[in-house]
Amino acid sequence: MAETPWLDDDEMAAWLALVGVLLRLGPALDSQAQRDAGMTHFDYQVMAMLSGAPERRLAMSELAARTNSSLSRLSHVVKKLEARGWLARSPSPTNRRVTECELTTHGYDVLVAAAPGHVSAVRQLVFDGLSPEQVRQLVAIATTVRANLDASDLRTLDG
Amino acid sequence: MAETPWLDDDEMAAWLALVGVLLRLGPALDSQAQRDAGMTHFDYQVMAMLSGAPERRLAMSELAARTNSSLSRLSHVVKKLEARGWLARSPSPTNRRVTECELTTHGYDVLVAAAPGHVSAVRQLVFDGLSPEQVRQLVAIATTVRANLDASDLRTLDG
DNA sequence: GAGAACAACTTGAAGTTTCAAGTATTCCGG
DNA sequence: CCGGAATACTTGAAACTTCAAGTTGTTCTC
DSSP states (O other): OOOOOOOOHHHHHHHHHHHHHHHHHHHHHHHHHHHHHSSOHHHHHHHHHHHTSGGGEEEHHHHHHHTTOOHHHHHHHHHHHHHTTSEEEEEOSSOTTOEEEEEOHHHHHHHHHHHHHHHHHHIIIIITTOOHHHHHHHHHHHHHHHHHHHHHHHHTTTO | OOOOOOOOHHHHHHHHHHHHHHHHHHHHHHHHHHHHHSSOHHHHHHHHHHHTSGGGEEEHHHHHHHTTOOHHHHHHHHHHHHHTTSEEEEEOSSOTTOEEEEEOHHHHHHHHHHHHHHHHHHIIIIITTOOHHHHHHHHHHHHHHHHHHHHHHHHTTTO
């Protein structure tokens, strides 16, 4: 751990505010999606990523990467969504250890129906009151943090 | 829902980056805290908030507010931490429906031992690579988003 | 071209969080 | 000061996520 310089005032303020967002935004999005569309925010993300892929199809591991989730988490969720008929799994024709996931027509319809409410929630919860300038700042900041997270994944923290 | 203007390019970029952070930062912090201190990041937050309060004591509802959690979630977690001897509950002397929570000496020691690893993780995962300018921007942005979240809590979304 | 590592999943159990009730206490209007 | 609302929690069940294996298939190395 070596030496650990404490957080300065700005950093502490940023950290507290960020934790507040972290802890509240997830539940808030889940609650909206659950109420309006009977799905989790993560369910929505999975279907949205599929809908944007060619053929509305992706390998599980690729889908996990694009939804920022573990393969295990994805596997459980996909099983649930498959049971609802919103997507279907099938073995990849080219690599037999790969499972591909495809959004069904029904799933696509459900996604389309859920989209406006989702976008409206994101607007209300995140972008309301932010200037265009701040939105650009947010892109830069969040991108840097994501890079930090990716780097730490590899080093399992602390190196 | 009224009309729903879609997200523009900057907003979409910000949203995707933010979701990435949202989905990865929580687990990353949990994993560090679990590995180094045998606790959840949320457990840490609870104990840290108590340690900063006068007498290291707070009512459950106040603690819930300061940790951005539901009372129910807090209640379950406090029960767990109490079983470990890290904190103790007792009825408030002044208001009989209030339960107060106090960090024990042992709990304080555990917290102090966990702090350096936690701070180091926050530094590594969040602040690494951010300029002081960006840290200040983050404060402003996160504060605005928090205000949005608070506002939506009251209106239960969509008004 | 075996066998060892590795990669892509799946699964069941354990831990966490939410959800829906339920209980006890305090507040407030008449 | 009575009764209905609101507040402050607690609890058990359901839903979700992680964790630790386990399976099957691919790739690499000698």
